[in-house]
Amino acid sequence: MYGKLQGLNKQETAERYGKEQVHEWRRSYNIPPPNGESLEMCAERAVAYFRDQIEPQLLSGKNVMVSAHGNSLRSIIMYLDKLTSEEVISLELSTGIPMLYIFKEGKFIRRGSPVGPTEAGVYAYTRRLALYRQRLDDMLQ
Template sequence: MVPIIMHNEGKQPQKWSQIYSKDTKEQSIPVITAWQLNERMYGELQGLNKQETAAHFGKEKAIKWRRSYDIPPPDGESLEMCANRAVVHVREQIVPQLLPGKNVMIAAHGNSLRYIIMYLDKLTSEEVISLEL
């Protein structure tokens, strides 16, 4: 199987990424990119590891920002904000593929995957915080 990147950003990119050959369709796996599945934006924490964040802002704040569901780091996204954009994409683009029984492989960052699992498995915000991926 050959991965083929599909573009859905507008009519022209969709048209250009359309596959016409039956043989190619049968031998390819469509790869659809979606910015909605990007990792959360950590704002002022961007680029810092956990130890650096704790050293700069304090361990308590670092844990709260990284693990709480609805408290964003300075100039960044909370887990809830990241979840909302990922779940909208899943609901609109992925679930319609799953309902008729299609297999869908999702490659994304940990937090985006966490929310997708939260949505599909109907986990609470408390349950998803302790989910290790």
């Protein structure tokens, strides 16, 4: 939630509040925009939802696809990859590029990168390819 910034584009926001202030809001972990939500605040609810609603499905053997906006995804990736608050604020996500995580033995293993299309863009499309890749990984271990 961008609070008073809701509905404004980057240029309008910079003109109204100044480029430095906008940069601070967009790239800080714990500084929210006026009446809005910081990445830290977003992480509290997004990660809680992930733990309560998504992890139980993964534990039961289901495949789950998550689609969300930037800070929600950053929050979940921070949790899955155990990133620090400093690391997550520089995390760039590509729009519409799928990422694949494999849940194995209680751990999340990322396949692909959040900065561009990689193997995740291929393997995330079909379960058969994902299972094939998992068998290859298992043979290497």
